[in-house]
Amino acid sequence: MELQTWIYLAVGGTFALYIGIALWARAGSTKEFYVAGGGVNPIANGMATAADWMSAASFISMAGLIAFLGYNASAYLMGWTGGYVLLALLLAPYLRKFGKFTVPEFIGDRFYSQTARMVAVLCLIVASVTYVIGQMKGVGVAFGRFLEVDFETGVLIGMGIVFVYAVIGGMKGITYTQIAQYCVLIFAYTVPAIFISLQLTGNPLPQLGLGSTLSDGSGMAVLDKLDQVVTDLGFAKYTEPGGSQLNVFLLTASLMIGTAGLPHVIIRFFTVPKVSDARKSAGWALVFIAILYTTAPAVGAMARMNLMDTIQTGEVGSPQGNLAYEERPQWMKNWETTGLLQYEDKNGDGRIQYYNDQNPDFADKAAAFGWQGNEMVKVDRDIMVLANPEIAQLPNWVIALVAAGGLAAALSTAAGLLLAISSAISHDLLKGAFMPDISEKGELMAGRIAMAGAILVAGYLGMNPPGFAAQVVALAFGLAASSIFPVLMMGIFSKRVNNVGAISGMLAGLISTLVYIFVYKGWFFVVGTNWLPNDAAHWLFGIAPESFGAVGALINFAVAMVVSRLTAQPPEHIQELVESIRIPRGAGDAHAH
Amino acid sequence: MSDQEKASAYWKANVSLLTKLLVVWFVVSYGFGIMLVDLLNQISIGGYKLGFFFAQQGSIYVFVALIFIYVRQMNKLDRKFDVHED
Numbered sequence: 001m002e003l004q005t006w007i008y009l010a011v012g013g014t015f016a017l018y019i020g021i022a023l024w025a026r027a028g029s030t031k032e033f034y035v036a037g038g039g040v041n042p043i044a045n046g047m048a049t050a051a052d053w054m055s056a057a058s059f060i061s062m063a064g065l066i067a068f069l070g071y072n073a074s075a076y077l078m079g080w081t082g083g084y085v086l087l088a089l090l091l092a093p094y095l096r097k098f099g100k101f102t103v104p105e106f107i108g109d110r111f112y113s114q115t116a117r118m119v120a121v122l123c124l125i126v127a128s129v130t131y132v133i134g135q136m137k138g139v140g141v142a143f144g145r146f147l148e149v150d151f152e153t154g155v156l157i158g159m160g161i162v163f164v165y166a167v168i169g170g171m172k173g174i175t176y177t178q179i180a181q182y183c184v185l186i187f188a189y190t191v192p193a194i195f196i197s198l199q200l201t202g203n204p205l206p207q208l209g210l211g212s213t214l215s216d217g218s219g220m221a222v223l224d225k226l227d228q229v230v231t232d233l234g235f236a237k238y239t240e241p242g243g244s245q246l247n248v249f250l251l252t253a254s255l256m257i258g259t260a261g262l263p264h265v266i267i268r269f270f271t272v273p274k275v276s277d278a279r280k281s282a283g284w285a286l287v288f289i290a291i292l293y294t295t296a297p298a299v300g301a302m303a304r305m306n307l308m309d310t311i312q313t314g315e316v317g318s319p320q321g322n323l324a325y326e327e328r329p330q331w332m333k334n335w336e337t338t339g340l341l342q343y344e345d346k347n348g349d350g351r352i353q354y355y356n357d358q359n360p361d362f363a364d365k366a367a368a369f370g371w372q373g374n375e376m377v378k379v380d381r382d383i384m385v386l387a388n389p390e391i392a393q394l395p396n397w398v399i400a401l402v403a404a405g406g407l408a409a410a411l412s413t414a415a416g417l418l419l420a421i422s423s424a425i426s427h428d429l430l431k432g433a434f435m436p437d438i439s440e441k442g443e444l445m446a447g448r449i450a451m452a453g454a455i456l457v458a459g460y461l462g463m464n465p466p467g468f469a470a471q472v473v474a475l476a477f478g479l480a481a482s483s484i485f486p487v488l489m490m491g492i493f494s495k496r497v498n499n500v501g502a503i504s505g506m507l508a509g510l511i512s513t514l515v516y517i518f519v520y521k522g523w524f525f526v527v528g529t530n531w532l533p534n535d536a537a538h539w540l541f542g543i544a545p546e547s548f549g550a551v552g553a554l555i556n557f558a559v560a561m562v563v564s565r566l567t568a569q570p571p572e573h574i575q576e577l578v579e580s581i582r583i584p585r586g587a588g589d590a591h592a593h
Numbered sequence: 594m595s596d597q598e599k600a601s602a603y604w605k606a607n608v609s610l611l612t613k614l615l616v617v618w619f620v621v622s623y624g625f626g627i628m629l630v631d632l633l634n635q636i637s638i639g640g641y642k643l644g645f646f647f648a649q650q651g652s653i654y655v656f657v658a659l660i661f662i663y664v665r666q667m668n669k670l671d672r673k674f675d676v677h678e679d
Contacts, residue, residue: 221640
C-alpha cells in the first residue's frame with residue numbers, strides 16, 4: 001500500500017478511537033471533570049500519567065538530542081525520570097490524602113492564605129501555557145510533514161480533537177484517551193527501535209542492543225564503534241562528558257525537581273482511590289515512562305551510527321570514502337525538500353563531507369583531504385526519530401505508525417496541561433475567589449468554558465508562537481522547580497512554615513529564576529534585551545539558564561524557612577491538617593470541601 | 594501507644610525510609626552518572642562503559658526499583674502502625 005494511505009489509516013483510525021472514548025466517557029459532575037470521579041485503577045493511571053508526561057519533545061526530539069549530544073544528553077534522561085522518585089516519595093501520597101481537586105487549593109489551605117493560592121495559580125498558568133504552546137506546535141509539525149496539510153490546518157485539527165474529548169469528558173475523558181494514546185505512542189516508538197537494533201546487532205531488545213557487539217563481523221561494541229566513527233571525523237567522543245559537570249548536575253536537578261512540581265502531572269494522582277494507590281501508581285507511571293526512556297538512548301546512538309555510515313561510506317580522507325551526492329538515498333531527498341536537511345558542495349567534488357569543522361585539532365587533517373568545510377550544513381535533530389524508519393528501510397506501515405505516535409504524544413500532553421489550566425480557572429479563581437456560591441452545575445459549565453477558552457488560546461499561540469517558543473521548556477521547568485515544588489514539600493514536611501514564609505519563598509524562587517533566565521535570554525524573551533551574552537563564559541559559575549531552577553528551589557526553601565522562623569507559628573488547626581495528611585487512613589474520596 | 598505517639602513514630606519511620614531511598618537515588622544518578630562518570634567509564638560491562646551505562650540506562654532502572662521498594666515498605670509500615678486504609 002502507498003505510504004500516504006497507511007498514514008491516513010493510522011492517524012484516522014487513532015483519532016476515531018479517541019473520539020469514541022470521548023463519547024463514552026462523558027463527565028457528569030465536577031468530580032468527574034476534575035479527577036475522573038476518583039476511582040481510576042492505579043496501573044491505568046500510571047499509563048495515563050506516562051502519556052500525560054511524555055510530550056512531543058520526548059517522542060520526537062529526545063532521541064535526536066541524545067544522538068548529537070551523546071553522554072551530555074544524560075541530564076534529560078535522568079532528570080525526566082528521577083523526578084518521579086521525588087514525586088512518589090515526597091508529594092503524591094500526601095496530596096492524595098489531602099483529597100482536593102487542584103494544586104493551588106492545597107497551597108491555599110495549607111498556608112491559610114488566599115494570596116498564596118493566587119500566586120500558585122499564576123505560576124501554574126504561566127508554566128502550563130508555555131508548555132502547551134510546544135505541544136500545539138508539535139501537532140502542527142507532525143500534520144504538516146505526514147499529511148501534507150498546512151501547519152495551521154494541522155493545529156486546527158488537533159484543537160478540534162482535543163476539544164471533543166477534553167470539553168465533554170474533562171479528566172474522565174482525558175484519562176481514558178491518554179491510556180489509548182500511551183499504547184499508540186509506545187508501540188510506535190519501540191517497533192522501529194526493535195527493527196534497527198536487530199539490523200545492527202541481531203539483538204531485538206534495543207536496551208541490550210546498545211550494549212552489544214555489531215553484527216557486521218567487526219566484533220566491535222556499538223558504542224566503541226560509534227566513539228571511533230565520530231572522533232575520526234573530529235566530533236567529540238560519544239560516551240564521554242564534555243563541558244561543565246556542575247552544569248550537568250544542576251540541569252539534572254532542575255529537571256527532576258521541575259518534573260515533580262508540574263501541576264498537570266501531580267493532579268493525575270488525585271484520580272486514584274487511595275493513598276497507597278497513589279504511591280503504586282507513581283511506580284507504574286515510571287515503568288511505562290522508562291520503556292521509552294531506556295529505548296531512546298539506543299535509538300539515538302543507532303540513528304547517529306546509520307547517519308554517519310550513510311555519508312562516510314569508506315575510509316576517512318580517501319577521495320572515494322564519501323557518498324556521492326547524486327547517489328544519495330531517497331530519504332535524504334525527502335528530507336531535503338522539508339529544509340531539515342541541507343547540503344552545500346563547498347569543495348565542488350560532488351561528494352558529501354560531513355565532519356566537525358569547528359574542531360581546530362581536525363582542521364589540518366581536513367585541509368589535507370581537500371575538504372573545505374562541513375557540507376551537511378543543516379541536520380535537524382528531530383529527523384533522527386521521524387526519518388529513522390526510512391533510514392533503516394522499514395516498511396511503510398511503520399512510518400505511518402510513527403506519525404500517529406507523534407500526534408498521540410503531543411495531544412495527550414496538551415490535554416493534561418489544558419485540564420490543569422481550566423481547573424485552576426474554574427475551581428481556584430472562580431469558585432475559590434470570585435464566586436464562592438456558584439452551584440456544582442455552574443462550576444462544571446465554567447470548567448467546560450474555561451477548557452474551551454484554554455484550547456483557543458493554546459491554538460492561537462501554537463500558530464503564532466511568541467519569539468520565545470524555543471525557550472519555553474526552560475521556563476516551564478524553572479518555574480515548577482523554583483516556585484511550586486518547594487512549597488508543596490515544605491507544606492507536608494514542615495509544620496513550622498507559615499503563610500508569610502511560603503509566599504516569600506515562592507516569590508523569591510520565582511523571581512530569582514525568572515531574572516536569571518531573562519538576563520541571558522532577554523527580558524520577557526524580547527530579542528536583544530539580554531544583559532549578558534548567553535554562553536558558558538558569561539554564566540554565573542558556568543550555570544546555564546536552563547539549569548537555574550534547582551538554585552531557585554534552594555532560594556525558595558531558604559527564604560521560606562528563615563521568614564517562617566521570624567514570624568508567628570501556623571495556627572493549631574493547620575498543624576493538625578499537616579498531621580492528618582501524613583497518615584493514610586481516612587483518605588476517602590477526593591472532594592470539593 | 595496513644596494515637597499521637599503512634600502517628601509520630603510512623604512519620605519517623607517513613608522519613609527514615611525515604612531518606613535511605615533518596616541516598617541511593619542520589620548516588621546512582623548524581624554520583625555514578627555524573628560525578629564519578631570518568632572513573633566508572635574505565636570499567637566495561639558488555640559493550641557499555643559503566644559510567645555511561647548508569648547515566649543513560651542504569652539509573653532509570655534503579656529509580657523504578659526504588660519506588661516499588663517504597664510502596665512495599667510503606668504498606669508494611671501502614672499496617673505496623675495501624676494507619677492503613679480500609
